[in-house]
Amino acid sequence: MMGDMPTAIYPADSGDASGGENRGGDRSGGDTAALAAADVRHIVDPGGGLDEWLAQRRQPAWRAKAIRRWLFGRRAASFADMTDLSKDLRSLLEADFRIWTTAIARHSRADDGTEKLLLELRDGQRIECVLLRDGDRRTVCISSQVGCAMGCVFCASGLDGVIRNLTTGEILEQLLRLQLLLPAEERISHIVVMGMGEPLANLDRLLPALAVAQDPEGFGISQRRITVSTVGLPQAIDRLTAENPGYHLAVSLHAAEDQLRTRLVPVNKAIGLAEVMAAADRYWEASGRRLTFEYVLLGGVNDAPEDAQRLVRLLGRRAALVNVIPYNTVAGLPWREPSPGSQERFLEVLRHAGVNVQVRRRKGARIDAACGQLRRLDAQAR
Numbered sequence: 001m002m003g004d005m006p007t008a009i010y011p012a013d014s015g016d017a018s019g020g021e022n023r024g025g026d027r028s029g030g031d032t033a034a035l036a037a038a039d040v041r042h043i044v045d046p047g048g049g050l051d052e053w054l055a056q057r058r059q060p061a062w063r064a065k066a067i068r069r070w071l072f073g074r075r076a077a078s079f080a081d082m083t084d085l086s087k088d089l090r091s092l093l094e095a096d097f098r099i100w101t102t103a104i105a106r107h108s109r110a111d112d113g114t115e116k117l118l119l120e121l122r123d124g125q126r127i128e129c130v131l132l133r134d135g136d137r138r139t140v141c142i143s144s145q146v147g148c149a150m151g152c153v154f155c156a157s158g159l160d161g162v163i164r165n166l167t168t169g170e171i172l173e174q175l176l177r178l179q180l181l182l183p184a185e186e187r188i189s190h191i192v193v194m195g196m197g198e199p200l201a202n203l204d205r206l207l208p209a210l211a212v213a214q215d216p217e218g219f220g221i222s223q224r225r226i227t228v229s230t231v232g233l234p235q236a237i238d239r240l241t242a243e244n245p246g247y248h249l250a251v252s253l254h255a256a257e258d259q260l261r262t263r264l265v266p267v268n269k270a271i272g273l274a275e276v277m278a279a280a281d282r283y284w285e286a287s288g289r290r291l292t293f294e295y296v297l298l299g300g301v302n303d304a305p306e307d308a309q310r311l312v313r314l315l316g317r318r319a320a321l322v323n324v325i326p327y328n329t330v331a332g333l334p335w336r337e338p339s340p341g342s343q344e345r346f347l348e349v350l351r352h353a354g355v356n357v358q359v360r361r362r363k364g365a366r367i368d369a370a371c372g373q374l375r376r377l378d379a380q381a382r
Contacts, residue, residue, distance in 0.1 A: 042169030145197025
C-alpha cells in the first residue's frame with residue numbers, strides 16, 4: 001500500500017486512446033511538485049518547442065544540443081545541474097519547462113536486480129516501467145498507454161480498459177527515470193515497449209519518442225536493440241512498415257487458432273490470425289528483421305501438445321523466434337501457471353519441428369514485475 005503523499009496538480013493533455021520497497025525517494029530534485037501553469041511544457045518532448053523558445057530569446061542554435069546532452073547523456077535531474085548554462089537561462093527554463101512531470105509512487109527492487117517504478121502522472125493516473133539486469137544487458141520495459149483496450153483476459157494492464165495515451169514526453173520520461181537507477185558507468189542497452197498499453201495504438205506519440213531513444217544526441221540506443229510489442233493490429237503494423245521498419249517487432253499470439261485466440265485476446269474477433277500473420281510478413285519483408293511471436297503459456301488452456309502442433313502449422317516456414325512466456329499469476333484472475341511437465345512437452349513439440357524457441361526467464365516475480373500488476377495492487381489498496 002502506498003504511503004501518504006500529496007496529490008500533484010498537473011496540466012491536462014490526455015490524447016485519444018482509442019484504438020523491499022522504497023516509496024518516493026527519487027532523485028528528481030522536487031521537480032514533481034505541483035505544476036501551477038497549464039501551459040508548462042515537457043522539455044524532453046521533441047514537440048515541446050525548445051528550439052523555438054531558445055531562438056526567441058536569442059540563444060545560439062547549439063544551446064538546445066547542450067541542454068539535451070545534459071538531459072540524456074549527463075543525467076541532469078534539475079536545471080540547476082546544468083552548470084554551464086547561465087543562471088538567468090536556467091531560471092527561464094525552470095519557469096517554462098519541466099524535466100519531470102511524474103512522481104515516483106512506489107519503487108520496488110527484486111533480489112535478481114530487477115527494479116520497477118510505479119509512476120503517478122500529472123493527472124493522477126499511474127503507469128509502470130521496469131529495469132531488468134541480465135549480465136551486461138540493461139533492458140528497460142516501458143508503457144505506452146494508461147491501461148489497455150485490447151482486453152487480453154489474463155493481463156493485469158487491461159482489466160479496467162484504456163484511459164488515455166501517454167504523451168511522447170511521458171514515454172521518454174520513463175527512460176530518464178530508469179536511467180537514473182543505473183550507476184554512471186552503465187547505460188540502457190535495450191528497450192522493449194511491452195509495458196502497459198498497446199504500443200501500435202499510440203504510434204503518433206511512440207515513434208517520436210523512439211526516434212529520440214535512438215538518436216546519438218538522445219539516448220543513443222541502436223534501433224536494432226528496440227523491440228515493439230503488439231497483439232497484432234494489421235493497419236498499424238502496415239503503418240510501421242511504411243514509416244520505420246527498423247525496430248524488432250514482437251507479435252503476441254497466445255493461441256494458434258482463432259476460436260481460442262479470440263477467447264484470450266478479444267480484439268482478435270475483429271481481425272483474425274490470417275490478417276495478423278499477413279501484416280507481420282509484410283513487416284518482415286520490408287525490414288529483414290526476424291519476427292518474434294510471443295506465446296503466454298496458460299496452464300490447462302493453451303499448453304497442450306496439440307496447441308504446440310497448431311502453432312507449428314501456423315508458423316509454417318517462417319524464420320521466426322517463438323518466445324514462450326510461462327504465465328505469471330495475477331491475484332484475482334482464474335488463470336494458472338503451466339506445470340513443469342506440460343511446459344516441457346509443449347517446448348519439445350516446437351523444438352522437434354525445428355522452431356526456434358526460447359523461454360522467457362522470470363524476473364522480478366516477487367515485486368509483481370509483470371505489466372499492470374503493481375498498478376492494480378496499488379489501486380486496490382487505495
